[in-house]
Amino acid sequence: MGKHTKVVFREIQRPRQILWMLILLQATFMWYWFIQQIIFGVPMGNKPAPDVVTIIFWVIFGIVFPVFMLGIVKLIxxxxxxxxxxxxxxxxxxxxxxxxxxxxxxxxxxxxxxxxxxxxxxxxxxxxxxxxxxxxxxxxxxxxxxxxxxxxxxxxxxxxxxxxxxxxxx
Structure with a gap:
């Protein structure tokens, strides 16, 4: 019944600038951490994470999460x-x-x-x-x-x- 009824009004909302900035700030940090530790071999912090953890975090929070949040999330x-x-x-x-x-x-x-x-x-x-x-x-x-x-x-x-x-x- 519902999906075949006429649409009278439609609004699609996406994340705004402040959310974009927070996600990109976090992604930038992940890229910095990855480049410093994996590419240049300079460990981050007093107790650096193992390289495999750095790579996993970089993939999740430096690539997947920003693409997911900024490219897919919307309210219809x-x-x-x-x-x-x-x-x-x-x-x-x-x-x-x-x-x-x-x-x-x-x-x-x-x-x-x-x-x-x-x-x-x-x-x-x-x-x-x-x-x-x-x-x-x-x-x-x-x-x-x-x-x-x-x-x-x-x-x-x-x-x-x-x-x-x-x-x-x-």
Whole structure:
């Protein structure tokens, strides 16, 4: 039912500059460590890691992790005729759907992802709330029967208008 319904609104969010900078800073350190210890033979620190550990860390945190985080990770939000669909690639293999029949109320909000959920990404808090956010502090709060879901967006007005327009047709 869900995957064949018409898409009224679609937003794709990717990591922002601050995350890029942190990941690239960490990757730069890994490359420096690798070049110093493996290429030049200069051990890093007072108790240097064995070369094999250096190579493993370099591959994971100097190559794989930055490519994964900066090239693959994205949050896709869609409003369709029957509800709101979320997919946090690569963590969700299919869309998480919130059908209008299950949504009691929704509203556009400004919130602190750090205070309310402890950060960005797929997050849960002690109040039983779930957040899907990539960056920023704007979102749509969905009140469901048993929990609350916050979906971060860079286009809160457009997302709210899309939800309103589909709700009027139901």
């Amino acid at each position: 939000t869609e409003v369709r005729i029957d509800g709101l669909y979320i997919r946090f690639v690569p963590f969700h293999f299919k869309y998480k759907q919130y059908l209008f029949k299950d949504i009691l109320h929704y509203e556009s909000i400004t919130y602190s992802p750090l205070k309310r959920f402890g950060g960005w990404g797929i997050r849960f808090n002690l109040n039983g709330e779930t957040a899907y956010n990539m960056n920023g502090k704007k979102g749509i709060e969905l009140k469901l029967k048993y929990n609350t879901v916050v979906v971060g967006t860079q286009k809160p007005n457009e997302l709210k208008k899309a939800l309103d327009s589909v709700q009027r047709t139901i």
